[in-house]
Amino acid sequence: MKLDLLLKAATRVAFGLFVLGSLVSCSSGSEKLRPAELAPNAGLLGVRLAWSSKVGTIDFPLQVNVNGNTVTVASSDGVMASFDARTGKELWRTSVDAQVAAGVGSDGRFAAVVTRGNELIVLDAGREMWRQKLSAQSFTPPLVAGGRVFLLAADRSLMAYDAQSGRKLWNQQRPGESLVLRQSGVLLAVGDTLVAGLSGRLVGINPSSGATRWESPIASPRGTNDIERLVDLVGRVSREGDVVCARAFQAAVGCVDAARGNLLWTKPANGSVGIHGDDKYVFGVEGDGKLVTWRRTDGERVWVSERLRYRSLTAPLVVGRSIAVGDDAGLVHLLSREDGSPLTRVATDGSAIVAAPVLAAGTLVVVTRSGGIFGFKPE
Template identity: 45%
Template sequence: MTHRQGKPLRRWLTVQRIAALACSAVLLGCSSGPEKPKPTPLEELAPKIAGKVVWNQRVGSVNPTTLLAVSGDVVTIGLKDGSVVALESETGRELWRADAGARLSAAAGSDGRFAAVVTENNEVVTFDQGKQIWRARLGSKVVTPPLVAGERVFVQGVDRAAVAFDALDGRKLWVQQPQGDPLTLAQPSVLMPFKDTLLSGQGAKLAGLDPLLGTVRFEVTVASPRGTNEVERLADLVGPGGRAGDVVCVRAFQAAVGCVNAERGSLVWSKTIGGFQGVAADDQYVFAGDASDRITAWRMVNGDVAWSSERFMHRGLSAPLSAGRTVVFGDAEGYVHFLSREDGQPLLRIQTDGEPIIGAPVRSGSTIIVLTAGGSVFAFRPE
């Protein structure tokens, strides 16, 4: 927990604490616990599209919350030990490697030139093409990757306070402290750009902030927390979100998937569904897996279910990526699944190093890139 003088107490839950609370909430004892469901066996698949691994690169040890940051043709990765690595997305060639000086609590954010990470010492560290240019102390723990845009570095704490720094010299520009007492999760939240607005997850709300001043332009409630204990009331927004035009879609932890018109600052639709991974979107559909890895595609226009698939139940799916005619998921056995966006039919399956795919697949041009828990980066080109 964190507490600032003159500010309300804000609460955040670690994954371990959630598990303990969940155990206390059920009647069965957790000394042995229910047997974990077995992953659904993969069906034999005759590939319907072509694709192959075009490069792979072992980068080092990663955290379960490590994410890939892509800008242009540069992929930036913040590693567990504090190393920050930039790779060329086309070839996997290492462009530069730097050291933040301490283990990381948040993955890297980058605009291709500047890269920023946050250490376990609550310091944001910023690099210019691999050269450290400044570092600044933060007021709370950070697990959400910084956002680097418009020569600014935006940082969001687990208390969901947002801070803006000048990317060139580290000058603090503003701090936006949410009102109320949101119950939040120590898992990366939503922090993304939309035109001239900064979108920030604040509990169960998606807030639109003025990136120059930090003032609130709108707040939209995506899910309504309910229940009698902390776990049941937790509806914190988790990243990544998906965008199609003026609509941004996000997941509220174990509560809902919803879409917001970020131009108008209004809710388009929200559907109650469990799950803890982020979502992907295109101009027609919103994609996500639920807590059991059942995949659902909702129609972007109204939230009606377009299709649902149980082919990958309990396989430990990653957050998805929408890429052309496909939606892409990784799983806990290191497989990357390319599905038809129209009906969820499997089109292609490629294996990596057998370690879980973490974060979400990302796209750079025609290349799709994933990160494994073993610290390897794999790049594919479907055809």
């Protein structure tokens, strides 16, 4: 599994960031582990392709944004598009004329992305409103909420902008670690609190002022070098009411009461993609493709499935009585929530599923690396 990391070079200027590519293998030696062979499709769920569309190639950590019946996506070359998830009808499409590094954030009206040139760009119904130059890179989609745009940058800074004018409202700067993940982090609203992932902690912030309300650790740095001590939180998260559960990269999974800032539990876990869940369980994919289920109340394991090992899975999504995950062959697997047994699988265009599946208006929407957008519905 290829993991891109940002390295702050001590011998360069303090704000100089450089990309460090590191190949982390789940196997010992040079032999690539063989993906688990798939049994014949169980076909226990009826699922049909309702619609499909296309944007450009996607090679950044895309987050498919869902707002009501609308899904919004972006491609690496700067094309942004919004669709009605019920029918696949294109609502708008535009180009920001820049390579995209993070996105998409949207509240249904304003949509935001960050470019590789470190610009935050905000659109109103597909029309560019403003863009602001940033002092650091960002790989986490902006959060658009309450008439504001919130941004988590790679140097651990948090910013808030007025969505209409682009005026900066506040900035919170924290000491940056030597390494940060080049993938989407954690940034969401829970009630009147902005919740962000900073290193291995969930942090509750006053969205009006940027003042910290609470901090709760999912994982703590460990090891003797920068890579071993990396404990970034990764998106997606599982939220039920005020309880937010998140994964710390290759370290742990844990849940926090975001109303009080209390850590409810944390358990060791070795995965690099986000999690999802319901009111009973939290579901996650480990680095070797095992699907693990934790009890939401106390974090105890419920079951583990090894049927999809080494298939480079996305973060999971709870869909009715099933869990949906995508793989690097463009397949979407729907598994039983109760024991991980296969229910059915559907194919896309053969390129890797590049973002965690989403559910909008009863439609399962997945996006592939080649830019294919597919909407599946139960028969």
